[in-house]
Amino acid sequence: MATAVLPPQQRTNYLNAEHGVKSWLLTVDHKRIAILYMLSITFFFFIGGIYALLIRLELLTPAGDLVQADTYNRLFTGHGIVMVFFFLIPVVPAILGNFLVPLMIGAKDLAFPRINLLSWYLYVIAGALMLHVIITGGVDTGWTFYTPYSTAFASPKVIEAGLAAFINGFSSIFTGLNFIVTIHRMRAPGMTWSRLPLFIWAHYATSLVMVLGTPVIAITLVLLVLERVFHLGIFDPKLGGDPLLFQHLFWFYSHPAVYIMILPSMGIISELIACFSRKRIFGFNFVALSSVAIAVLGFLVWAHHMFVAGMSVYAALIFSFLTFFIGVPSAIKVFNWTATMYKGSVTYETPMLYAFGFLGLFTIGGLTGLFLATLGVDIHVTDTYFVVAHFHYVMVGGVVMAYLGGLHFWWPKITGRMYPESMGKLAALIGFVGFNLTFFPQFILGYVGMPRRYYQYPPEFQVLNVLSTAGATILGIGYLFPLVYLLWSLRYGEVAGDNPWNAAGLEWKTSSPPPTFNFDVDPVVDFEAYNYDELKEIPVER
Amino acid sequence: MSENQHHVVPLWLYATIGITLLVMTGVTYFVATLDLGPFNTIVALAIASFKATLVVLIFMHVKYTSEKMTKAAIIAAIFFLGLLLTLSLADFGTRAWL
Amino acid sequence: MSDSHAAVHSPDHHPELRHHFMTMEQQQNTASLGMWLFLVTEVMFFGGMFCAYLVYRLKYFNDFAAASQSIAVGWGAFNTAVLLVSSWTMAMAVRCAQLGKQKLLIVFLLFTMLFGSAFLGVKAKEYHDKFVEHHVPGADFSFTEKLLGHPDYVVNQYHAQMFFSIYFAMTGMHALHMVIGLGLMAYLVVATARGKFSTAYYTPVENIGLYWHFVDVVWIYLFPLLYLISRK
Ligand SMILES: [Cu+2]
Numbered sequence: 001m002a003t004a005v006l007p008p009q010q011r012t013n014y015l016n017a018e019h020g021v022k023s024w025l026l027t028v029d030h031k032r033i034a035i036l037y038m039l040s041i042t043f044f045f046f047i048g049g050i051y052a053l054l055i056r057l058e059l060l061t062p063a064g065d066l067v068q069a070d071t072y073n074r075l076f077t078g079h080g081i082v083m084v085f086f087f088l089i090p091v092v093p094a095i096l097g098n099f100l101v102p103l104m105i106g107a108k109d110l111a112f113p114r115i116n117l118l119s120w121y122l123y124v125i126a127g128a129l130m131l132h133v134i135i136t137g138g139v140d141t142g143w144t145f146y147t148p149y150s151t152a153f154a155s156p157k158v159i160e161a162g163l164a165a166f167i168n169g170f171s172s173i174f175t176g177l178n179f180i181v182t183i184h185r186m187r188a189p190g191m192t193w194s195r196l197p198l199f200i201w202a203h204y205a206t207s208l209v210m211v212l213g214t215p216v217i218a219i220t221l222v223l224l225v226l227e228r229v230f231h232l233g234i235f236d237p238k239l240g241g242d243p244l245l246f247q248h249l250f251w252f253y254s255h256p257a258v259y260i261m262i263l264p265s266m267g268i269i270s271e272l273i274a275c276f277s278r279k280r281i282f283g284f285n286f287v288a289l290s291s292v293a294i295a296v297l298g299f300l301v302w303a304h305h306m307f308v309a310g311m312s313v314y315a316a317l318i319f320s321f322l323t324f325f326i327g328v329p330s331a332i333k334v335f336n337w338t339a340t341m342y343k344g345s346v347t348y349e350t351p352m353l354y355a356f357g358f359l360g361l362f363t364i365g366g367l368t369g370l371f372l373a374t375l376g377v378d379i380h381v382t383d384t385y386f387v388v389a390h391f392h393y394v395m396v397g398g399v400v401m402a403y404l405g406g407l408h409f410w411w412p413k414i415t416g417r418m419y420p421e422s423m424g425k426l427a428a429l430i431g432f433v434g435f436n437l438t439f440f441p442q443f444i445l446g447y448v449g450m451p452r453r454y455y456q457y458p459p460e461f462q463v464l465n466v467l468s469t470a471g472a473t474i475l476g477i478g479y480l481f482p483l484v485y486l487l488w489s490l491r492y493g494e495v496a497g498d499n500p501w502n503a504a505g506l507e508w509k510t511s512s513p514p515p516t517f518n519f520d521v522d523p524v525v526d527f528e529a530y531n532y533d534e535l536k537e538i539p540v541e542r
Numbered sequence: 543m544s545e546n547q548h549h550v551v552p553l554w555l556y557a558t559i560g561i562t563l564l565v566m567t568g569v570t571y572f573v574a575t576l577d578l579g580p581f582n583t584i585v586a587l588a589i590a591s592f593k594a595t596l597v598v599l600i601f602m603h604v605k606y607t608s609e610k611m612t613k614a615a616i617i618a619a620i621f622f623l624g625l626l627l628t629l630s631l632a633d634f635g636t637r638a639w640l
Numbered sequence: 641m642s643d644s645h646a647a648v649h650s651p652d653h654h655p656e657l658r659h660h661f662m663t664m665e666q667q668q669n670t671a672s673l674g675m676w677l678f679l680v681t682e683v684m685f686f687g688g689m690f691c692a693y694l695v696y697r698l699k700y701f702n703d704f705a706a707a708s709q710s711i712a713v714g715w716g717a718f719n720t721a722v723l724l725v726s727s728w729t730m731a732m733a734v735r736c737a738q739l740g741k742q743k744l745l746i747v748f749l750l751f752t753m754l755f756g757s758a759f760l761g762v763k764a765k766e767y768h769d770k771f772v773e774h775h776v777p778g779a780d781f782s783f784t785e786k787l788l789g790h791p792d793y794v795v796n797q798y799h800a801q802m803f804f805s806i807y808f809a810m811t812g813m814h815a816l817h818m819v820i821g822l823g824l825m826a827y828l829v830v831a832t833a834r835g836k837f838s839t840a841y842y843t844p845v846e847n848i849g850l851y852w853h854f855v856d857v858v859w860i861y862l863f864p865l866l867y868l869i870s871r872k
Contacts, residue, residue: 550735550738550739551731551735553735556728556731556732556735559728560724560725560728563724563727563728564721564724564725567717567720567721567724567863568717570863570864570868571713571717571868571871574864574868574870574871574872575871575872576872577872582870582872586864586865586868587861587864589864590860590861590863590864590865593724593860594857594860594861597727597853597856597857597860598853598857600731601727601728601730601731601849601853601856602849602850602853602854609669609672609673611673611676612672612673612676615673615676615677615679615680616676616680618680619679619680619683619684620683622684622687623683623684623687623690626684626687626688626691627687627690627691627694630691630694630695631694631695631698634695634698634699635698
């Protein structure tokens with residue numbers, strides 16, 4: 001480890017092993033592919049963010065003064081499609097998962113490196129198609145593409161948008177397949193299942209959902225496009241079809257897709273809380289298996305999105321009942337994370353601040369999900385801002401918080417440089433305040449009856465809407481700020497050692513940034529996961 | 543290379559399976575011309591499943607593999623396909639009850 | 641990355657061993673698991689269409705039965721036999737690969753392609769017949785046949801069209817998989833002729849074989865579900 005003291009740019013690592021655009025576009029190194037994903041997903045995050053900003057600006061006043069109804073429909077559809085398919089689903093697995101899964105299990109690469117690159121190209125092709133849709137006028141169906149509106153009335157752009165989501169689905173399928181095979185076949189000697197980091201367990205569970213669920217949305221979108229082009233009638237009530245069949249097939253994937261988004265984030269949180277509490281995660285086995293339980297139970301609840309759509313009341317009862325069970329493994333995680341911090345030596349670095357944010361916001365998001373699972377309450381708040389607030393607490397408060405926490409935590413491993421700690425803390429705080437100011441008022445708005453997806457509203461809702469728009473502005477700053485100082489740190493950041501957090505896990509035992517094949521010596525694992533009792537404290541000078 | 547990957551299935555077994563599959567195709571057609579009421583569908587699916595099982599076990603070598611993950615993958619596919627079909631039918635089958 | 645092989649593996653390793661695997665056995669087990677998981681995704685992919693089929697068959701049983709009776713069961717049964725035989729030749733091809741009989745491997749692959757093409761040819765003929773009979777969903781659709789044994793039953797046009805929508809979607813997607821399979825097999829023939837495979841390495845033959853058998857299994861269910869709803 002004598003090389004560890006050299007500045008990162010003087011050692012051979014995955015970043016400087018080869019040069020030129022071609023060496024990036026044809027790379028099969030999982031770490032470089034993770035960087036490619038990071039660039040493209042960040043791009044789409046800001047596209048989706050611009051949509052959000054325009055939506056919030058329109059809702060600043062009760063009247064429709066910035067945009068008209070048709071444009072507004074295109075705005076929230078674009079926001080939904082971009083954020084769900086091009087940001088939330090790939091963000092953690094394709095960036096941090098791609099980078100860390102082989103490192104954490106002691107492998108040289110993912111099982112199928114060329115398929116990994118193919119996944120990224122599929123993402124880019126799908127993204128380009130979606131951008132084309134956006135530039136040429138957009139779609140107005142909502143991200144859910146509900147029939148018969150999408151197949152009989154909406155603009156034909158829906159074909160292109162559907163194909164974009166279809167292609168993107170295969171990117172996701174291949175990523176999941178790659179992870180499962182890698183975790184089964186590529187673990188280093190001694191890396192048993194009980195020694196696997198919880199980040200890996202979470203990604204394994206996520207991959208199960210990707211592999212089992214995504215093909216169903218793929219064929220559903222194919223049928224949608226065929227219906228639109230050839231008027232098949234499978235989802236068209238005029239031709240004897242049943243639009244609810246589309247909703248069933250759509251949500252068979254799209255409910256579990258929520259777990260594609262949140263499970264990897266839960267994996268990040270486990271790593272952060274263990275490191276910054278200097279303790280092994282309390283109830284390791286329960287946290288690990290609760291990920292798999294969430295993945296499986298997630299397939300039993302999808303029709304809770306259809307309670308008021310005209311489905312059978314008996315089936316609605318079953319789906320409502322089953323939905324409550326999902327709360328159990330999620331609660332197991334939250335309780336065990338909290339118990340991990342108990343009597344731990346907790347410190348408050350930036351990643352841990354994001355983890356705290358996650359804990360509070362995910363808990364609110366999850367508990368309001370139970371309101372919505374309750375049949376009677378759901379009928380009251382369906383299609384109101386209560387639903388919007390609920391899923392943004394999980395998706396933004398949960399996923400984005402965890403992603404930013406993870407990004408800061410592994411930034412020294414990915415780039416070899418530290419981010420500026422005080423700015424990191426400030427950004428985490430701004431994000432937390434901005435988030436709550438944006439979305440908490442929406443719970444109240446929804447509960448008193450403001451419907452979602454309308455560009456106008458009665459004047460008595462204005463105060464809360466103004467608060468929400470103000471919050472969104474602060475939140476936007478909270479996201480732009482890290483972009484600025486993280487880029488700054490690439491050049492001016494303090495050089496990070498191999499293990500700046502004194503953290504457990506194989507990824508910290510190689511150099512920062514790691515060499516192309518990850519480890520100079522093939523690792524052998526002879527220690528348990530999260531062996532923080534054997535590790536030193538986090539260096540204080542930071 | 544591990545032994546299970548190399549299992550060479552004897553020719554007579556491949557021949558038997560091939561002929562059985564062809565015979566069962568004839569049987570399934572013949573049964574469809576009989577009036578068995580609701581059992582027509584059940585028998586047709588039973589024969590199809592029998593044929594599919596032969597293909598999976600012998601032609602796809604699942605009978606000879608010691609690899610648990612192959613079997614787990616097959617069980618997972620059947621299980622989750624079953625979930626999709628049964629829980630969808632929980633709606634379509636009971637919607638008219640009210 | 642191939643130039644960094646030597647740095648990672650001893651110089652005498654198998655030429656097909658890729659840089660991130662330790663042994664040929666690990667590589668083979670990895671590829672096999674990948675293929676099986678891919679087939680799981682295929683089951684779910686076709687599963688969406690089976691779901692649509694199931695819902696409408698239960699809802700519109702008589703119309704589905706009448707529409708099913710209008711497709712030529714003889715050709716369907718013939719095609720089933722052709723595909724089963726092609727599955728058999730594929731299994732034989734893998735067996736030849738296991739035993740290192742490269743010439744016989746090529747012969748069986750070519751036979752598999754022949755039977756696969758025959759299947760697609762018959763399928764094209766069936767599609768053509770349906771086109772002539774105005775049984776293709778769309779503006780020209782018209783279904784005048786009666787339900788066997790129930791001459792008074794008026795077949796609902798929309799519901800009969802629904803059957804054909806699903807029929808074309810499912811058999812079309814199946815045929816697309818066959819075309820891809822034929823392409824993969826053409827690759828295998830070329831690769832075998834170039835001496836890429838040996839008894840130590842024939843993973844692509846094995847995995848493409850699995851794919852072909854899977855396509856066969858899908859058809860094993862499609863035949864009774866689409867052709868044999870009611871033939872009494
Ligand atoms: Cu849901």
